[in-house]
Amino acid sequence: MVTSEQFFGRYGLCAIVSLLIILFIPGLVRVRAAEAESSWPYANETKQQRDTRMKWWREARFGMFIHWGVYSVPAGTYKDKQIGGIGEWIMNRGKIPVAEYKKFAKQFNPVKYDPDAWVRLAKTAGMKYLVITAKHHDGFALFDSKVTDWDIVDATPYGKDLLKPLARACRKHGIKLGFYYSQSQDWCHPGGAASGGHWDPAQGGDMDEYLRTIAVPQVKEILTNYGDLAVLWWDTPFKHMTKERADMLQPLVKLQPDILTNNRLGGKYPGDFTTPEQRIPATGLDYDWETCMTINGTWGYKSYDHNWKSTEKLIKNLVDIASKGGNYLLNVGPTSLGEIPQPSIERLKEIGLWMKVNGEAIYATTASPFSKLTWGRCTKKVRDKTVTLYLHVFDWPKNGKLLVPGLRSQVLRASMLANRQLLQAVKHKTGVIINVPDKPLDQHVTVIKLELKGPLNVKQELPK
Numbered sequence: 001m002v003t004s005e006q007f008f009g010r011y012g013l014c015a016i017v018s019l020l021i022i023l024f025i026p027g028l029v030r031v032r033a034a035e036a037e038s039s040w041p042y043a044n045e046t047k048q049q050r051d052t053r054m055k056w057w058r059e060a061r062f063g064m065f066i067h068w069g070v071y072s073v074p075a076g077t078y079k080d081k082q083i084g085g086i087g088e089w090i091m092n093r094g095k096i097p098v099a100e101y102k103k104f105a106k107q108f109n110p111v112k113y114d115p116d117a118w119v120r121l122a123k124t125a126g127m128k129y130l131v132i133t134a135k136h137h138d139g140f141a142l143f144d145s146k147v148t149d150w151d152i153v154d155a156t157p158y159g160k161d162l163l164k165p166l167a168r169a170c171r172k173h174g175i176k177l178g179f180y181y182s183q184s185q186d187w188c189h190p191g192g193a194a195s196g197g198h199w200d201p202a203q204g205g206d207m208d209e210y211l212r213t214i215a216v217p218q219v220k221e222i223l224t225n226y227g228d229l230a231v232l233w234w235d236t237p238f239k240h241m242t243k244e245r246a247d248m249l250q251p252l253v254k255l256q257p258d259i260l261t262n263n264r265l266g267g268k269y270p271g272d273f274t275t276p277e278q279r280i281p282a283t284g285l286d287y288d289w290e291t292c293m294t295i296n297g298t299w300g301y302k303s304y305d306h307n308w309k310s311t312e313k314l315i316k317n318l319v320d321i322a323s324k325g326g327n328y329l330l331n332v333g334p335t336s337l338g339e340i341p342q343p344s345i346e347r348l349k350e351i352g353l354w355m356k357v358n359g360e361a362i363y364a365t366t367a368s369p370f371s372k373l374t375w376g377r378c379t380k381k382v383r384d385k386t387v388t389l390y391l392h393v394f395d396w397p398k399n400g401k402l403l404v405p406g407l408r409s410q411v412l413r414a415s416m417l418a419n420r421q422l423l424q425a426v427k428h429k430t431g432v433i434i435n436v437p438d439k440p441l442d443q444h445v446t447v448i449k450l451e452l453k454g455p456l457n458v459k460q461e462l463p464k
Helices: 004-038 047-060 087-093 098-107 115-124 163-173 207-224 243-255 311-323 342-361
Strands: 062-066 129-135 176-181 231-234 290-294 327-332 376-383 386-393 401-405 410-416 422-428 431-435 446-453
Touching: 047 327, 062 115, 115 129, 115 163, 115 342, 129 163, 129 231, 163 176, 176 207, 207 243, 290 311, 311 327, 311 342, 311 376, 327 342, 342 386, 342 446, 386 401, 431 446
Parallel strands: 062 129, 062 327, 129 176, 176 231, 290 327
Antiparallel strands: 376 386, 386 446, 401 431, 410 422, 410 446, 422 431
């Protein structure tokens, strides 16, 4: 053994420095890590606090996405040529110079915009919240921004803020409001990022300067000028949004204490929910998630995109997502006049008719306890220790017998959700067999409601 006097005498200053490193560097690392974590406003919240904050969103299950902006003027066509890809990316895909693209704003005059009608349509469809593109990748703001003249008030003949009347309509009709904001990509303000790189010298500049002078003050504007917001929906961080840059934006979330954010800010911030795009996960996920999808093939309006999904497909998507514990954010792309395309309106109203009858089987439900159902999907509710299963039947059994595989719980009551007709439920060695009518009640998806006695007992591995 070596005494302290011998140690320091033998190794001198090097020993002292080494000892200081051993004693203090781990603590410093922990402090730095804690500081980084604390910049996420909800880093230290308890599970109960998080559950309370997420409650409305988890119960909503269905929302409206709106992609709207100057890109609705060319509507997919530039110099008499149809530009491939999604409508709101026409500037990027067509490599349109900034000065030329900005000319489209002179034709953006949404005189038929009726925010009350938009919100009523969302409500009719059974949607509980709405998210609109306050600023998309072209950098154009649908609001009256004081830090740029590339906005609806200064650059268009319309000359009025589009978000304020929408916020009023949402409050009036009880629909929660969220704003989409493209924080990284901005193809018109110098310094903003661009997928594939800049194509116009006018786009050049310093990204940090862009964030300081455009993105940060604009996010402050949308978080302070429109009342209570439910969601802030970031998009496409790419590699540009480093931790340092994300830290310029993330603290602003505290301006809306109850707001939820998605996972697309960048800088490894997790957000409150993840956002699969144009796809539905094969199974449920271990965290909160929201699938965003288009009704046709594009987000922003394209005049020649007629690839409309059927109402049945949209309803089945909603059911599939809810059965896996997710939310469905379904998009509409209004025209430059401010009209939602009629095919979107028709489908949303038809979904609303289905939801009016079957919404109980979607709202406030959780994921299916079954790993696989050959005939459809299942959603679940647990209240006051009572378990209710909703069987969404896609393929109606031709023999009049619907097998619920692996179900061992006692069925107190089985009924058709649409008309409350009672059904016979018979225990079977492979599960429970429900004797159903010859034909389904709904042309899209018919729902059967099973009320169970005692805890849920399924002889299958529950999805993780």
